[in-house]
Amino acid sequence: MSKNTLLIKGGTIVTADLTQKADILVQDGIIKEIGKNLENPGKAEVVDASGQYVMPGGIDPHTHMELPFMGTVASEDFFSGTTAGAAGGTTMIIDFVIPSPKTSIISAYHQWREWAKKSATDYSFHVAITWWSDEVHRDMAELVQKHGVNSFKHFMAYKGAIMCDDEVLVNSFTRARELGAIATVHAENGELVAHLQKQIYDMGITGPEGHPMSRPPGVEGEAAERAIRIADVLNVPLYIVHNSAIQSLNAIQRARADGQRVFGEVLAGHLLINDSVYKSPDFEYAAAHVMSPPFRGEEHQKALWKGLQSGTLHTTATDHCCFCAPQKAAGRDDFRKIPNGTGGIEDRMGVLWHHGVNSGKLTMNEFVAVTSTNAAKIFNIYPRKGAITVGADADIIVWDAKKTRTISAKTHHQKVDFNIFEGMEVRGANTVTISQGKIVYKDGDVRTVKGVGRYIDRPAFTSHHDALKIKREVEKPVGVKRTGKKKVA
Ligand code: URQ
Ligand code: ZN
Ligand code: ZN
Numbered sequence: 001m002s003k004n005t006l007l008i009k010g011g012t013i014v015t016a017d018l019t020q021k022a023d024i025l026v027q028d029g030i031i032k033e034i035g036k037n038l039e040n041p042g043k044a045e046v047v048d049a050s051g052q053y054v055m056p057g058g059i060d061p062h063t064h065m066e067l068p069f070m071g072t073v074a075s076e077d078f079f080s081g082t083t084a085g086a087a088g089g090t091t092m093i094i095d096f097v098i099p100s101p102k103t104s105i106i107s108a109y110h111q112w113r114e115w116a117k118k119s120a121t122d123y124s125f126h127v128a129i130t131w132w133s134d135e136v137h138r139d140m141a142e143l144v145q146k147h148g149v150n151s152f153k154h155f156m157a158y159k160g161a162i163m164c165d166d167e168v169l170v171n172s173f174t175r176a177r178e179l180g181a182i183a184t185v186h187a188e189n190g191e192l193v194a195h196l197q198k199q200i201y202d203m204g205i206t207g208p209e210g211h212p213m214s215r216p217p218g219v220e221g222e223a224a225e226r227a228i229r230i231a232d233v234l235n236v237p238l239y240i241v242h243n244s245a246i247q248s249l250n251a252i253q254r255a256r257a258d259g260q261r262v263f264g265e266v267l268a269g270h271l272l273i274n275d276s277v278y279k280s281p282d283f284e285y286a287a288a289h290v291m292s293p294p295f296r297g298e299e300h301q302k303a304l305w306k307g308l309q310s311g312t313l314h315t316t317a318t319d320h321c322c323f324c325a326p327q328k329a330a331g332r333d334d335f336r337k338i339p340n341g342t343g344g345i346e347d348r349m350g351v352l353w354h355h356g357v358n359s360g361k362l363t364m365n366e367f368v369a370v371t372s373t374n375a376a377k378i379f380n381i382y383p384r385k386g387a388i389t390v391g392a393d394a395d396i397i398v399w400d401a402k403k404t405r406t407i408s409a410k411t412h413h414q415k416v417d418f419n420i421f422e423g424m425e426v427r428g429a430n431t432v433t434i435s436q437g438k439i440v441y442k443d444g445d446v447r448t449v450k451g452v453g454r455y456i457d458r459p460a461f462t463s464h465h466d467a468l469k470i471k472r473e474v475e476k477p478v479g480v481k482r483t484g485k486k487k488v489a
Contacts, residue, residue: 004028004437007040011049011398014364015056015388016373024054026394029437034390047432047439049398055368056386057091057121057395057433058349061375062241062265062317065095066115069321070161070339071330076322076415079118081345083448084413086440088346089430091395092122092385092456093320094375096153098162101131105139109147119453121435122395124381126184128153129172130162137175144179148457150380151239152176156223157188157292169230177236180460182378184239187223187248188215188293197336208286209278210335212294220293221247228255228262237261237461239378242319244270244293246303253312263378264313266304268348269420271316272355274298277420287328288418290338291319305361314374316352318344322416343416347407347424349397354426357401380458394437403429413446 006026013020013034023038024031040046065081067074076084078095085093095116099108105127116123127149129136143149152172154164164172169185176183196214205213224240228251231238243249243264255262275296277289289295307313321341331338349371356362362370376386383392404427409419433441440448 005041005044006047006394006434006437006439007038007044008047008049008054008396008398009038011052011054013054013388014368016365016369019365024388024396026434026437029394031388031390031392031394034388045439047398047434052431053364053399053401054388055397055399056372056388057397057435058085058089058371059092059094059375059386060085060090060317060320060345060348061094061315061379062267062319063093063095063345064319064321064341065093067096067098067321069341070337072323072327072339074321074341075324075327076320076343077118078116078123078453079120079450080413080415081320082120082123082453083446084346084415086121086433086435086448087413087446089349089397089399089433090345091397091433091435092124093345094124094126094379096128097125098128099130101162105129105136106142109143109149113455116453116455118450120440120448120450121453122393122456123453124379124456124458125149126151126153128155128162129168130155130164132168132171137171140172140175140181141179144181144460148455148459150180150458150460151182151184153184153186154227155186156227157186157190157193159190159194163190166230169227170234173231173234173236177234182237182239182461183231184241185223185227186242187220187227187240189219189223192219192222201334201336206334207283208290208331208335208338211290211338212275212278212296215292215294217245217247217296217300220245221251224248224251228252228260231262232260237263239263239265241265242267242270242293242317243304243307243313244296245300249303249307249312256312263315264307265315265317266308266313267317267319268344268351269318269342270295271301271304271308272351273420274301283332284325284328287331287338288325289342289420290328290331290335290340291321291342292340308370309361314370314378316348316370318348320345322414324417342420343414343418344420346412346414347419347421350405350407350426350429351421351424353399353428358427380461381456385456394434396434397430398432399428400431401428403427403431405429
């Protein structure tokens with residue numbers, strides 16, 4: 001029997017589509033057997049899951065570990081960030097390679113691969129297209145065919161930095177379709193943001209309260225609709241990240257009802273934090289919440305939960321992009337200079353279980369779908385990831401639905417001096433986190449090892465694009481047959 005054998009006994013397995021009382025035998029990082037009352041095949045380490053749930057480890061499809069951004073570098077690195085994720089029940093991240101415009105996307109990819117080598121759990125990368133040229137056109141093929149990249153990100157915001165105009169969107173979306181990749185977007189109209197930021201600053205509003213004022217929901221709605229329309233014309237599947245507003249939700253709902261292949265992501269923060277945070281007189285507190293799109297009013301939060309319940313939104317993420325108070329202070333006199341980003345990777349699973357499952361909004365199976373399985377399916381790594389089935393990677397969490405905890409920066413593992421969920425009491429937490437068949441967290445004891453995380457290849461799609469091909473054939477315009485004969489009146 002291999003030394004790396006684990007037997008998870010007595011638990012109730014909960015996946016996106018099945019709840020069953022059964023044991024799991026794990027060997028060499030893979031799920032080997034699932035069944036009732038499995039015997040210990042030798043001296044396997046036994047994980048007692050009795051009275052608890054056993055679920056696929058969380059997949060966070062949107063993080064930015066040690067991201068160089070707005071003149072500084074995000075404080076969370078790939079080791080500390082994946083460790084914090086493991087402590088909270090997340091066993092894989094999909095992070096972002098964000099090349100500076102006019103630089104090689106291949107060199108940027110290799111740079112991020114270097115940074116990510118310190119990861120403690122598995123990871124993959126979306127690659128952002130921030131400019132266009134024949135070189136980018138060529139290099140996108142190398143990334144898909146040689147480096148397991150099947151998703152390309154487009155920031156429609158951040159004018160003067162990484163913002164894509166329509167020319168880049170159209171070229172890159174077209175190329176993504178050719179390569180069997182999915183296009184993803186940060187949907188905010190960067191021109192409108194820049195215009196409003198200047199208008200608000202010139203009115204003398206320089207504090208963090210200016211941030212949400214410069215990014216009203218319509219700024220997001222316009223960009224979401226535009227990206228959806230471009231993707232429809234170009235026949236490419238689209239994934240909209242961090243939907244925060246009713247307007248982008250409506251855009252996705254309309255497109256999906258029309259049969260368009262559009263997927264939506266929502267952040268745990270946007271579901272639970274509202275825009276009152278920006279009204280605080282305490283600069284540090286308000287600035288700590290500056291991220292884009294901004295946290296919004298309760299009506300948007302209610303709509304986002306309904307979007308998750310109704311299948312308009314498919315995945316939950318955190319956009320974990322941390323900056324500490326001294327970094328945020330860069331914008332003390334000008335909110336436009338506050339580095340955008342907040343954390344959450346350690347708390348996503350707990351806050352979504354508490355506010356989603358305990359509240360009755362989501363079943364346990366739906367919880368697994370939106371925290372793990374859907375992301376695995378959309379980004380084409382299912383059932384290796386996001387599943388509990390024989391042959392899948394043994395990324396597994398044991399979940400105690402009765403365990404309560406109070407979230408705080410004083411106790412979290414995240415390398416940031418603030419927690420947007422500070423003081424929130426949640427019921428439901430992982431007691432054990434297993435990554436690649438090894439226990440990386442148990443009852444408060446973090447056991448992650450720097451550098452054992454693996455880069456996960458994500459193959460080009462066939463399913464999404466095949467469906468799109470059928471769609472295009474069905475819709476091919478029916479040409480009028482020119483017979484040359486004049487119609488007899
Ligand atoms: O826009 C993003 O997703 C990155 C730059 C993180 N920052 C943020 O405010 N969301
Ligand atoms: Zn973004
Ligand atoms: Zn992001």
